[in-house]
Amino acid sequence: MPHxxxxxxxxxxxxxxxxxxxxxxRLTGCQEWDRFDAVGECHPIxxxxxxxxxxxxxxxxxxxxxxxxxxxxxxxxxRWSIWWADNQRGVLEPPVHGTFANGVxxxxxxxxxxxxxxxxxxxxxxxDATRPRWEQAFSLDAGAQWETNWSMAFERFAPxxxxxxxxx
Numbered sequence: 001m002p003h004x005x006x007x008x009x010x011x012x013x014x015x016x017x018x019x020x021x022x023x024x025x026r027l028t029g030c031q032e033w034d035r036f037d038a039v040g041e042c043h044p045i046x047x048x049x050x051x052x053x054x055x056x057x058x059x060x061x062x063x064x065x066x067x068x069x070x071x072x073x074x075x076x077x078x079r080w081s082i083w084w085a086d087n088q089r090g091v092l093e094p095p096v097h098g099t100f101a102n103g104v105x106x107x108x109x110x111x112x113x114x115x116x117x118x119x120x121x122x123x124x125x126x127x128d129a130t131r132p133r134w135e136q137a138f139s140l141d142a143g144a145q146w147e148t149n150w151s152m153a154f155e156r157f158a159p160x161x162x163x164x165x166x167x168x
């Protein structure tokens with residue numbers, strides 16, 4: 001018998017203007033933020049058991065930045081795994097894993113930042129599915145304290161508005 005297809009990320013399917021706010025330096029006490037916009041697109045894969053998001057911007061230096069998220073739902077564990085890669089580093093980052101409850105998805109994983117092991121947290125807030133928000137935080141003490149270092153606010157493109165800013 002087939003597994004039910006999860007709908008947690010259905011809110012993101014389509015094309016978005018994404019407003020980023022990113023700390024200039026992580027885990028240093030920095031309070032200065034870079035702000036830039038990108039275009040994001042997301043679509044289902046594997047019959048809805050996953051999705052792929054691609055984000056691109058020309059606002060991060062001399063070359064176009066392209067990043068992609070791969071999200072897969074494990075029906076046996078009833079949880080999502082999310083991986084990230086970009087064209088600057090060419091590395092598939094370690095995944096974060098988690099679930100949604102009441103319109104908020106919380107995902108955790110382990111990574112290394114500048115040689116130090118960190119706990120990573122993603123939060124997807126979809127309580128207003130027309131204006132979802134995402135944030136990333138790092139912890140050096142297994143989650144006792146968190147530093148939010150990146151956030152994104154999504155604004156859906158109106159169908160046929162002709163905005164091709166940051167087009168591939």
